[in-house]
Amino acid sequence: MDAARAMPAASGALAQGKNLDDLRRNNLGSALALIHARRSLSRADLTRAMGLNRSTIASIVADLEARDLVVVGEARDTKRIGRPSLEISTSDRHVVIAVNPELDATTLGIVAMGGRVLREVRFEHERPPTAREVVNVVTALVAGLQPELGQAHEIVGAGVAVPGLVSAADGSVRLAAHLEWVDEPITAMISDALGVPAWAANDASCGVVAEVLFGAGVGSGNVAYLNGGASGIGGGIVAESRLLQGRGGFGGEIGHTLVRSGGTICRCGAAGCFEAEVTRDALLEIAGVGVENPHELEALLAQGYADRDDVRALVDLQIVHLGIALRTIVNLMNPEVVVLGGFLGILGQLGGERLERMLRAAALPGPAGQVRLERSQLGRVNLLIGAAELAFRPLLSDPTVVPLGTRRARLTDRP
Numbered sequence: 001m002d003a004a005r006a007m008p009a010a011s012g013a014l015a016q017g018k019n020l021d022d023l024r025r026n027n028l029g030s031a032l033a034l035i036h037a038r039r040s041l042s043r044a045d046l047t048r049a050m051g052l053n054r055s056t057i058a059s060i061v062a063d064l065e066a067r068d069l070v071v072v073g074e075a076r077d078t079k080r081i082g083r084p085s086l087e088i089s090t091s092d093r094h095v096v097i098a099v100n101p102e103l104d105a106t107t108l109g110i111v112a113m114g115g116r117v118l119r120e121v122r123f124e125h126e127r128p129p130t131a132r133e134v135v136n137v138v139t140a141l142v143a144g145l146q147p148e149l150g151q152a153h154e155i156v157g158a159g160v161a162v163p164g165l166v167s168a169a170d171g172s173v174r175l176a177a178h179l180e181w182v183d184e185p186i187t188a189m190i191s192d193a194l195g196v197p198a199w200a201a202n203d204a205s206c207g208v209v210a211e212v213l214f215g216a217g218v219g220s221g222n223v224a225y226l227n228g229g230a231s232g233i234g235g236g237i238v239a240e241s242r243l244l245q246g247r248g249g250f251g252g253e254i255g256h257t258l259v260r261s262g263g264t265i266c267r268c269g270a271a272g273c274f275e276a277e278v279t280r281d282a283l284l285e286i287a288g289v290g291v292e293n294p295h296e297l298e299a300l301l302a303q304g305y306a307d308r309d310d311v312r313a314l315v316d317l318q319i320v321h322l323g324i325a326l327r328t329i330v331n332l333m334n335p336e337v338v339v340l341g342g343f344l345g346i347l348g349q350l351g352g353e354r355l356e357r358m359l360r361a362a363a364l365p366g367p368a369g370q371v372r373l374e375r376s377q378l379g380r381v382n383l384l385i386g387a388a389e390l391a392f393r394p395l396l397s398d399p400t401v402v403p404l405g406t407r408r409a410r411l412t413d414r415p
Contacts, residue, residue: 027052028399031060032113035070035088036396037213039114042075044085061088067402068093069113069395090114094395094402095149097142097158097194098387100203101134103178103230104294108141109381110149111388115214117381119148131173131184139193157196157391160186161203161383163231168249171200177267178231199390203227205243205252206386207341207376208236214385216339216374224335225376226254226325227383228344230294232267232275237333259324274325278318280343286314295380298346305350319351323358326373330359334367341376348375 027050034049035041041049047057064070073087090113098109098117106129110119123137138158149155164176171187191198208217208225217223221241227234235254237244244251255275256268263272280294287300304311326338340348348355360368376382395401 025398025400027056027060028063029397031057032064032069032399033396035064036090036113036392039116039214040087040089042085042087043072046088061086063404064399066404067399069399069402090116092116092118093152093154094156095153096388096391097138097155097196098161098384098391099134099138099158099190100161100383100387101129101179102163103128105230106134106137107380107384108138109384109388110145110153111384112153113392115210115378115385115388117384118153119145120381120384121145128179131179131181131186131189134186135189135193138190142194155194155196156395158190158194158198159206159387159390160190160198160200161206161387162186162200163203163229163234165250165253166200166202166205168201168245171198173200174248174250176231197391197394199393201249201387201390202234202236202252203229203383203386204234204236204254204341205245206236206389207234207382208238208252208339208386209243209389210378210382210386211339211341211376212238213389215377215382217337220336222334222336223339224254224329224333224337225339225341226329226344228278228280228340228342228347230280233278233344235329237335239333239335254325254329257325257328259321274321277321278325278344278347282314283318283343283346286311294343297343298349301346302350315347315350319347319355320358322347322351323355323362326355326359327362330363330367330371335371337372337374339374339376341378341382345375348373 030050031046034046043057043061047054061072065072068091071089071091075085075087092112096111098111100107105122105124107122109117111117121141162173162176163178164181165174167174173181173184173186175182187198187200204225204227207227208223211217211225212223223238225236233255235252237252257274258272259274260272260277264276265271266273266276283301284297287297287304289296289300305315329338356373378385
């Protein structure tokens, strides 16, 4: 996934086309990407951001509206001097099926542009699901949601956030150790089952793109995202506004950073990996939470941390290991923001200022003084939003893939 393509174009940085059709497509794509990232903005703000004249912007907006990609409403601020500027928002018409398979459950979302999750469904598993079982679950859930989708929504594709190594070349899962997947062609399987194009990427890579576009990383070009889930710990990194993927798309495996010499043997075969020492299962067990109710973990851990020595000892140990991993990330990547998602967000909340002091004492003074720790602002839908970006990318690059509607003549004349 190319994070730069998922982010809005900078002001005045419109791509040059070889002819007028190319220029038109580029302008439409740049405008839609800006509206998508901000979810809603005035036509005046869009004009300033793109550096084009008002009549050209009016024509672009009319074109996007005629394709049911945006909705134009009344001005939000009518107290300004001069003619009120119309408000432009992304439409719910075109949606993506976003999927996050995990050890304990497969979560599916219907996601519209603007990172808006219209519907979320969780299907629980009694054991790690096979790739085929996940595809079957997705197929059944989509079929069950058809009455809601109806004629009001059009599925443009599917995106899958996988807790494992995903090939950038074809979206196949090279290895998802906790799911016991090896060389699974998940995108081809999902595409065949749903009859729409499908894409896949590592879950934390999806997560960092979601946070940069819509969450705690907005406005930052150097962001590290750590996701703690049932399948361990994943990492996604955006450096200089581009997603760090590596040669084959396998970059960012922060969960396999060494945090304890001679520690617990990890599923990867090494000892003392971050995800082997900091686990959701240990926290669930000591808090007395069943895997079917992980949403109760934060409240029970907070209560136990205040009242029970055993809970405090385990949480403090995991916070120490989290701090070691953060030191490595900060020294290596010099991020502006490190976002903690999943159960790592809970640890960050409990660690509070103490975790920040640990980080600043252990990391080099330069990068340590430039980073801030944030909890994911998108919560549990973070990975669904990021997965949806995979499938929205072609549409954002070229909105003309969506045909014009019958309203174009009327809309072009809109003041």
